[in-house]
Amino acid sequence: MAEAVPFGAESLAGGRARAARRVLDQVVLPGEELLLPEQEDVEGPGGAGERPLRLNAGARSRLRVVCGPGLRRCGDRLLVTKCGRLRHKDPGSGSSGGVYWVDSQQKRYVPVKGDHVIGIVTAKSGDIFKVDVGGSEPASLSYLAFEGATKRNRPNVQVGDLIYGQFVVANKDMEPEMVCIDSCGRANGMGVIGHDGLLFKVTLGLIRKLLAPDCEIIQEVGRLYPLEIVFGMNGRIWVKAKTIQQTLILANILEACEHMTADQRKQIFARLAES
Amino acid sequence: MEGPVRADAKVCSEGGTESSPRGPGCSLRHFACEQNLLSRPDGSASFLQAEKSRERLIRNTCEAVVLGALHPRTSITVVLQVVSDAGSLLACCLNAACMALVDAGVPMRALFCGVTCALDSDGTLVLDPTVKQEKEARAVLTFALDSVERKLLMSTTKGLYSDAELQQCLAAAQAASQHVFRFYRESLQRRYSKS
Numbered sequence: 001m002a003e004a005v006p007f008g009a010e011s012l013a014g015g016r017a018r019a020a021r022r023v024l025d026q027v028v029l030p031g032e033e034l035l036l037p038e039q040e041d042v043e044g045p046g047g048a049g050e051r052p053l054r055l056n057a058g059a060r061s062r063l064r065v066v067c068g069p070g071l072r073r074c075g076d077r078l079l080v081t082k083c084g085r086l087r088h089k090d091p092g093s094g095s096s097g098g099v100y101w102v103d104s105q106q107k108r109y110v111p112v113k114g115d116h117v118i119g120i121v122t123a124k125s126g127d128i129f130k131v132d133v134g135g136s137e138p139a140s141l142s143y144l145a146f147e148g149a150t151k152r153n154r155p156n157v158q159v160g161d162l163i164y165g166q167f168v169v170a171n172k173d174m175e176p177e178m179v180c181i182d183s184c185g186r187a188n189g190m191g192v193i194g195h196d197g198l199l200f201k202v203t204l205g206l207i208r209k210l211l212a213p214d215c216e217i218i219q220e221v222g223r224l225y226p227l228e229i230v231f232g233m234n235g236r237i238w239v240k241a242k243t244i245q246q247t248l249i250l251a252n253i254l255e256a257c258e259h260m261t262a263d264q265r266k267q268i269f270a271r272l273a274e275s
Numbered sequence: 276m277e278g279p280v281r282a283d284a285k286v287c288s289e290g291g292t293e294s295s296p297r298g299p300g301c302s303l304r305h306f307a308c309e310q311n312l313l314s315r316p317d318g319s320a321s322f323l324q325a326e327k328s329r330e331r332l333i334r335n336t337c338e339a340v341v342l343g344a345l346h347p348r349t350s351i352t353v354v355l356q357v358v359s360d361a362g363s364l365l366a367c368c369l370n371a372a373c374m375a376l377v378d379a380g381v382p383m384r385a386l387f388c389g390v391t392c393a394l395d396s397d398g399t400l401v402l403d404p405t406v407k408q409e410k411e412a413r414a415v416l417t418f419a420l421d422s423v424e425r426k427l428l429m430s431t432t433k434g435l436y437s438d439a440e441l442q443q444c445l446a447a448a449q450a451a452s453q454h455v456f457r458f459y460r461e462s463l464q465r466r467y468s469k470s
Contacts, residue, residue, distance in 0.1 A: 027460075027463055027464045027467045029377075029386060029422070029459070029460060029463065030377065030382075030383040030384065030385060030386055030422075031383070031384060031385035031386055031421070031422045031423045070382075072342075072382075079384065081342060081382035081383060081384065082377075082380055082382055082383075083377045083463050083467075084467065085467060104380055105380075105466075105467070106378075106379060106380025107379070107380075108379055108380055110346075136346070136348075136349045137348075172345055172346060172347055173347065259469070
């Protein structure tokens with residue numbers, strides 16, 4: 001079993017950190033360390049050889065890189081904590097080095113501030129609703145956090161209702177809090193979702209794919225049947241079409257979208273459009 | 276006060292054996308329950324002991340690797356079901372637990388794998404032994420290794436072995452863990468290539 005392992009090849013982290021920009025769009029595993037662009041020429045054989053020798057090595061311009069989901073700062077390197085594809089987004093302007101994050105596929109949602117989610121009201125206690133959002137704790141929603149709600153004019157929310165709202169407080173130390181108004185006091189589509197329709201759960205990666213600006217799936221679905229659809233970043237989708245059969249067909253299509261290629265999807269849509 | 280105590284003691288010595296977990300303080304009230312429970316505590320005590328030690332080993336390995344500070348006041352439950360046991364069960368459980376944690380998106384500081392070695396009577400080292408090899412071995416050693424620097428996270432051993440043999444087994448396990456981590460990487464890449 002004592003086979004010689006070639007230096008730097010095939011080992012998971014190899015004891016040697018790789019440059020982040022070399023690993024873009026590749027699958028990274030937990031435990032790997034990534035070097036930020038400004039540190040590459042410090043490292044030995046793995047370093048980018050094309051940087052010119054600087055006379056004043058101390059005065060290097062510091063890039064401010066934002067460390068997104070799946071990465072943590074470890075000294076002056078990035079440590080990968082989740083498995084997925086490494087992505088990078090360049091900043092439009094400014095001196096910051098952009099954002100790095102890991103695109104992972106997971107089913108479990110962790111509340112993040114600013115995310116729009118679909119929750120189910122589980123309890124009503126005094127002035128606060130407890131809303132299940134799929135995280136480890138139920139979120140709290142105040143009855144005043146609806147458009148046009150006052151102490152006299154309470155919103156009509158019952159236990160079991162679906163709520164579309166966004167998080168104002170969501171961190172690991174506190175119970176998450178959500179509201180159904182934006183910062184100007186307008187509902188902006190948030191609030192109680194209607195009583196018909198179907199709520200189903202998909203993976204978080206599929207939601208992000210469907211909400212991407214250039215996603216054709218939603219346009220194709222819209223051409224098929226008239227429908228109402230709400231996406232929650234916690235992996236929940238609410239869909240409503242004219243008849244129950246159409247609603248179920250749409251729900252099945254969206255769930256299956258994750259595993260289908262574009263061609264298979266187009267075939268299925270063509271077949272459904274005929275019938 | 277004396278009456279019931281003596282009756283209890285008599286009851287216990289008649290019905291109970293020395294392996295009964297209830298001491299001489301058992302009261303008459305629990306006698307009926309004790310009849311039913313006598314078979315269970317004896318069996319489940321020994322069963323739970325062995326089960327608890329394996330569970331504890333897997334839990335300690337997972338706790339060393341999972342970034343628990345990112346999820347305070349949260350419990351992470353790992354459920355392992357044995358479909359078939361062909362030897363090296365603990366190592367297989369560790370590998371399955373690691374893959375499950377990665378699949379669930381739990382933040383971890385490294386991956387880990389389990390490797391089992393068996394030493395038979397003439398000192399030959401066998402990695403990943405079958406059930407028969409484990410039964411006939413002089414010593415069975417299981418190690419959990421992490422992916423960053425092949426450090427030892429957990430070790431559990433059974434049997435007789437010398438210090439040199441321990442080092443030899445550990446070195447062989449570290450070399451074998453390369454293959455396991457390569458397999459992890461390939462299977463995860465295959466999963467992400469579908470999307």
